[in-house]
Amino acid sequence: MSQVRIEGLTKRFAGKPPAVAVDGLSLEIESGEFVVLLGPSGCGKITTLRSLAGLETPDEGRISLGGQTVLDVRAKVNLPPNKRRIGMVFQSYALWPHMTVRRNIGYPLRARRVGRDQSREWIEETARLVDCAGLLDRYPAQLSGGQQQRVALARGLVARPDLVLFDEPMSNLDARLRDQVRAQLHELHARLGFTAVFVTHDQSEALALGDRLAIMRAGRIEQLDTPQRVFEEPATEYVAGFIGMSNRLVLRRTGGGWAAGDEPVTGDIPVPREHAEVAVRLRPDDVLLAQPDQRPPPGAIGLPAQVVDAQFGGRHMDVVVSAGGTRLHAKTPLAGNAWVRHLAAGEPVTAWYADQAAIYYGAGDERIAGHRPAAAVGA
Incomplete structure (x- = not known):
C-alpha cells in the first residue's frame, strides 16, 4: 500500500x-x-x-x-x-x-x-x-x-x-x-x-x-x-468547538475573583495572572446542574443560572440555561437527579463544572490552562 x-x-x-x-x-x-x-x-x-x-x-x-x-x-x-x-x-x-x-x-x-x-x-x-x-x-x-x-x-x-x-x-x-x-x-x-x-x-x-x-x-x-x-x-478554541466542546463561557477577572457577565463565579480558575479574560470550553455532559440552594462540590466552579428550556432525552434531560448572559447546554443524567424531570423555563438553578472538565483559552485562541499540554498542531 x-x-x-x-x-x-x-x-x-x-x-x-x-x-x-x-x-x-x-x-x-x-x-x-x-x-x-x-x-x-x-x-x-x-x-x-x-x-x-x-x-x-x-x-x-x-x-x-x-x-x-x-x-x-x-x-x-x-x-x-x-x-x-x-x-x-x-x-x-x-x-x-x-x-x-x-x-x-x-x-x-x-x-x-x-x-x-x-x-x-x-x-x-x-x-x-x-x-x-x-x-x-x-x-x-x-x-x-x-x-x-x-x-x-x-x-x-x-x-x-x-x-x-x-x-x-x-x-x-x-x-x-x-x-x-x-x-x-x-x-x-x-x-x-x-x-x-x-x-x-x-x-x-x-x-x-x-x-x-x-x-x-x-x-x-x-x-x-x-x-x-x-x-x-x-x-485551539476552534478545534475545541468543532470536536464537541460546544459550550463557551467568557470569564473576566474581578477584584475579588472571577465573573461571567454580571454573575460572580465560585471556585478557583487555574489561569495565570496575566490573563484578565478567558474563554472556557465545556462539553454538554460536563455542565452539571444543582438546585439553587445547593453548593457545588469542593473543587468545582459554579454560577447562578436560569432554565431556558428542558427536553426529555431518555436517560438524561437536555437543558438549556442562561448563565452570565450566555446560553449553556447541559445533558443532565436522570439517575440520582429526579428533580430535573420537572424543570420549567424561568426556574433558577446553579450551573457548575468540575475543573478538570474545562479547557481555558486566551484571546489568541490558544489553550492556556486545562487538561494536559497542547497536542501537536499541523502546518
Whole structure:
C-alpha cells in the first residue's frame, strides 16, 4: 500500500477577491493509515480530496502516491484520475442505474483492462468482503441505501487501489444505517489495511474511523493528531468547538475573583495572572446542574443560572440555561437527579463544572490552562 505525500498544496477559485480553498497544505500519510479530514463546509477538505483524486487542478504544490509523483505544478505534471491508482467512494453512491451490481463493481477493472477471469474473481471476492455477494445480479433501483453504499464501497476497493478516497459517503444514510456501515467500514479497514482519506463534517464518524484526524480551517490543518488526543486535548478554541466542546463561557477577572457577565463565579480558575479574560470550553455532559440552594462540590466552579428550556432525552434531560448572559447546554443524567424531570423555563438553578472538565483559552485562541499540554498542531 502507498504512502501519500502532499506538499504546499494551494487551490484558488476565481472571484473578487479570489477565494483560497486550500492554503499551502502539507500532509504525509503512512501506508495503511486511515486519515480523516474533518471540518465545516468551506474549510477546504473536499477540495483537498478532489486534488488527490485528480478531479481538481491546484495552483501550487506537489502530490506523490507510493513514491510516484502524480502532481507537480512547477514541473507541469498532473496525471489524470485513471492513471493515479485510486479508488473513490462518493456521497451520492454514483452507481450506473442501467448496470447490474456486478457490472457497477467491475467498472474500474474494465477501465484498467483487467482480464475477464481476473475481474470475475476480484468482483466476487470484494462483494463477499462488503456483504453484497447476494446482490450481484440486481440493479441499483432494487437496493436499499445501505446496500447501495456497500456496492459503492466494493467498487472503490475492487481494483486494489493504492489509495481509497471517501467523500462524505454516509451523509445520505439514516442514523441506524450510518452506524452499521461505519462499523463495517472500520472492520474492513482493519482486515485489509488499505490507505484511506475520509472527508466528513461528522465528529462521531471521524473519532470512530480515523487513525489520525486533520481538523481543517480556512484551507489549512489546525490540528493533526490521533482521535483521542484531538478529543481530549484540542489545541485551539476552534478545534475545541468543532470536536464537541460546544459550550463557551467568557470569564473576566474581578477584584475579588472571577465573573461571567454580571454573575460572580465560585471556585478557583487555574489561569495565570496575566490573563484578565478567558474563554472556557465545556462539553454538554460536563455542565452539571444543582438546585439553587445547593453548593457545588469542593473543587468545582459554579454560577447562578436560569432554565431556558428542558427536553426529555431518555436517560438524561437536555437543558438549556442562561448563565452570565450566555446560553449553556447541559445533558443532565436522570439517575440520582429526579428533580430535573420537572424543570420549567424561568426556574433558577446553579450551573457548575468540575475543573478538570474545562479547557481555558486566551484571546489568541490558544489553550492556556486545562487538561494536559497542547497536542501537536499541523502546518
